[in-house]
Amino acid sequence: MNLTPKSKNVSKWYNEVILKAELADYSPVKGCMVIRPDGYSIWENVQRIFDAEIKKAGVRNAYFPIFIPMSFLEKEKEHAKGFSPELAVVTKGGGEDLAEPLAVRPTSETIMYHQFSKWIQSYRDLPMKINQWNNVVRWEKRTYLFMRTTEFLWQEAHTAHATHKEAVEEAERALKSYIDLYKNHFAIYGIAGIKSKSEKFAGAEKTYTYEVLLPGGKALQAGTTHDLGQNFSKPFEVNFTDKNGKLDYVWQTSWGLSTRSIGGLILTHGDDNGLVIPPDLAYLQIVIVPVLSKSKEDTELISKSWEIKANLEKIYRVGLDERQEHTYGWKLNELELKGIPVRIELGKKEIEEQSATVYRRDLGTKEKVKFNNLEKYIEILLKDIQDGLFEKSREFTKANTHRVGAYDQFKEIMRTSRGFIEAFWCESEDCEMKIKEETKATTRCLPLDAKTEKGKCIYCGKESSRRWVFAQAY
Ligand SMILES: [Zn+2]
Numbered sequence: 001m002n003l004t005p006k007s008k009n010v011s012k013w014y015n016e017v018i019l020k021a022e023l024a025d026y027s028p029v030k031g032c033m034v035i036r037p038d039g040y041s042i043w044e045n046v047q048r049i050f051d052a053e054i055k056k057a058g059v060r061n062a063y064f065p066i067f068i069p070m071s072f073l074e075k076e077k078e079h080a081k082g083f084s085p086e087l088a089v090v091t092k093g094g095g096e097d098l099a100e101p102l103a104v105r106p107t108s109e110t111i112m113y114h115q116f117s118k119w120i121q122s123y124r125d126l127p128m129k130i131n132q133w134n135n136v137v138r139w140e141k142r143t144y145l146f147m148r149t150t151e152f153l154w155q156e157a158h159t160a161h162a163t164h165k166e167a168v169e170e171a172e173r174a175l176k177s178y179i180d181l182y183k184n185h186f187a188i189y190g191i192a193g194i195k196s197k198s199e200k201f202a203g204a205e206k207t208y209t210y211e212v213l214l215p216g217g218k219a220l221q222a223g224t225t226h227d228l229g230q231n232f233s234k235p236f237e238v239n240f241t242d243k244n245g246k247l248d249y250v251w252q253t254s255w256g257l258s259t260r261s262i263g264g265l266i267l268t269h270g271d272d273n274g275l276v277i278p279p280d281l282a283y284l285q286i287v288i289v290p291v292l293s294k295s296k297e298d299t300e301l302i303s304k305s306w307e308i309k310a311n312l313e314k315i316y317r318v319g320l321d322e323r324q325e326h327t328y329g330w331k332l333n334e335l336e337l338k339g340i341p342v343r344i345e346l347g348k349k350e351i352e353e354q355s356a357t358v359y360r361r362d363l364g365t366k367e368k369v370k371f372n373n374l375e376k377y378i379e380i381l382l383k384d385i386q387d388g389l390f391e392k393s394r395e396f397t398k399a400n401t402h403r404v405g406a407y408d409q410f411k412e413i414m415r416t417s418r419g420f421i422e423a424f425w426c427e428s429e430d431c432e433m434k435i436k437e438e439t440k441a442t443t444r445c446l447p448l449d450a451k452t453e454k455g456k457c458i459y460c461g462k463e464s465s466r467r468w469v470f471a472q473a474y
Helices: 010-020 037-056 077-086 109-119 164-186 260-269 297-312 328-338 348-353 371-399 407-415 429-439
Strands: 024-026 033-035 067-069 088-093 096-104 128-137 151-161 191-194 206-214 218-229 239-241 247-249 251-258 286-290 318-320 342-346 355-360 365-370 401-403 420-424 442-447 467-471
Touching: 010 024, 010 260, 033 037, 037 128, 037 151, 037 164, 037 260, 109 128, 109 151, 151 164, 164 206, 164 218, 164 251, 164 260, 206 260, 206 371, 206 442, 206 467, 218 260, 251 260, 260 371, 286 297, 286 328, 297 318, 297 342, 297 348, 297 371, 342 348, 342 371, 348 355, 355 371, 365 371, 371 401, 407 420, 407 429, 429 442
Parallel strands: 286 318, 286 342, 401 420
Antiparallel strands: 024 033, 067 096, 088 096, 128 151, 151 251, 191 206, 191 442, 206 218, 218 251, 239 247, 342 355, 355 365, 420 467, 442 467
């Protein structure tokens, strides 16, 4: 299928593999993309897993309008400033000029908090925790499928609490749920930490993040949670009467995870032959391919295939490729490209031996497994693939994380292999900006487990006490 090897050119491979494996396609609208069924099914698996987590935490789903009055966005100064360059604005509706322009939501803080102010009166109405699975628009001039598109899908949760302590706990709990999602289901290792003042969400007190290192040495901000303090509740007058009858503003959080995560998934696990999808998120975890010969033996092969499918289907997502119009080799290539975690090959010889040939996509290895042992074998195999992919991602990140003490070395790494750099920083925005200008690297986060040490700022040499993580970002 003429796929550019990932090892040769990551970004070329990335675009090609998405198109050839039919995850997504370019759209006639510049900056936008079409998510095809094979790509959307990955998102559906993410939704299914994460939606259950959200609900366990007492968050409920709702839906708010896509159009936001411009005056709402302008109520929180930092927020308006942060989002104005990428806003899409509607000025006409039904053939008439609108009295007030409407922004197409870049995020929903403002419109949701307008409603919160109507719904929250007393401490009895708190906490309020609401999530939306929706689309948002942030104008982009260049498209990078999944990673950077004008419109993307995400979940955005917004919570309101009676105390700051409770809001911080919620932001930290949500961060933990993202870490678990990435580790256990995406099989992607990352670093959890806190954003610098200039990198935090526009309008937040504090932004927590999970930063992932991708092949090519650039970082992806994989999920963020924000402690909004009272920065929105004051302009939006979301206030409540506390237990003592005193009026106070609520303390808020917001947190989101988008379809960019699928871009991270593709880049992290794929190889020269195509996609490698972790079993938990794969549309099909197993595909059975009988070796058909257009003879009467096919009947027995097909009926055995259906029997295996019926057994495995009780637990797994299983496909069966009995199409006659494609050759056996063509089918194997397609499954390889699409990154199906496990395939079961079944020919005349297998029937004689009462066993199946089981192939695992991540390592490219095969094993003969007796029919009566197949279910047990698959159970262990899928877990092994899932764990193995995470371990590989962890090793890649560790191998490409550099602890650096000299700025020359910092510059050299960013010019060549890139990766995560751990370095002391005095926490002045001036040094942060200069480093960005000179190396394109930004502060990704202060790791949650960062120790207080004695050191010197990598840029200005001033006394510094903590090592930050730097990287170029997607
Ligand atoms: Zn400095």
